[in-house]
Amino acid sequence: MYNLAYYLTDGIYPKWSTFIQSISLPQDPIAELFAKVQEATRKDVERAFGVLQARFAIVKNLALSWDNEKIWHIMRGCIILHNMILENERDGYTQYDTSEFEEREASRSSRVGMSYSTDMPTNLGNMLGIRNHFRR
Structure with missing residues (x-):
């Protein structure tokens, strides 16, 4: 019994049970x-x-x-932000002065905070089992 998602792929992906490749030479209209x-x-x-990866x-x-x-939360957030950016760019003009909201070049910093957690996720063991299950 298979209870995981199926993924639409093309010929470059491995022949895993979860990857559904297109029919290369369809024989009937259906x-x-x-x-x-x-x-x-x-x-x-x-x-x-x-588009989301580029942004x-x-x-x-x-x-x-x-x-x-x-x-799910990360992807949903990125999609919402992307749509908000597109909506803002589409307008192309504003009726108020935005210069007061813009940062000056001198105040910008190219440094990025590198703080991160080294804690192992709780589902790491499950992840490896699922990955092996896909390869069957």
Whole structure:
């Protein structure tokens, strides 16, 4: 019994049970429609994820040690922020002076805080078992 998610992929991914590759040579109209819709959906997801990766560094990093709820919150937050940025850029003009809100170049710092936790996530053992389960 399989109770995990399936992922739409193309031919570059390994032949794991969780990866659903497109039908390369569909033989009937139903299989052809399935392949066409699957490929379009996969491309849409790749484009959207690429946009988020380009805008937010946290989306670029591996999330294997995070639990699903944390990943969900991060992705939802990034999507909301992305939509807010697009809405702001779309307006293109404002009716008030924004210079009072902008930082001066002299006050900016290129230093990034490097504080992080070295605590191991509680689901690390589960993560390895699930990863091995995908490879079957």
